[in-house]
Amino acid sequence: MGSHLSRCSRRSLAPSVPINFFSMEKEALFNEHTHEHETFIITLIAIKCRIVEGTPERSEHSKLIWLKRENLDSLKWAPADIPAVVQLIQKK
Numbered sequence: 001m002g003s004h005l006s007r008c009s010r011r012s013l014a015p016s017v018p019i020n021f022f023s024m025e026k027e028a029l030f031n032e033h034t035h036e037h038e039t040f041i042i043t044l045i046a047i048k049c050r051i052v053e054g055t056p057e058r059s060e061h062s063k064l065i066w067l068k069r070e071n072l073d074s075l076k077w078a079p080a081d082i083p084a085v086v087q088l089i090q091k092k
Contacts, residue, residue, distance in 0.1 A: 031087050035080035046084040 031046040058064040067074070069088050077085050 031084035033083040042080050044080045044084060
């Protein structure tokens, strides 16, 4: 499963983060959550990864910011993201 997660995360990040700047050093499934919207269902899989070289650059979004985990609740999250964000905030 690890290799599959790595390929999927690279494909997912590629449009918004120059992938040659990202590398999965120790990957692990962090959170998996299926959320039902009115017209579709989405499964969000969050994995742990580490930046080992370079800096992510904004491309798709108007801003790219880094927050400490205790400040993550200051943002408005999509419903599918909330379980992973809550888990990240609570993780010590």
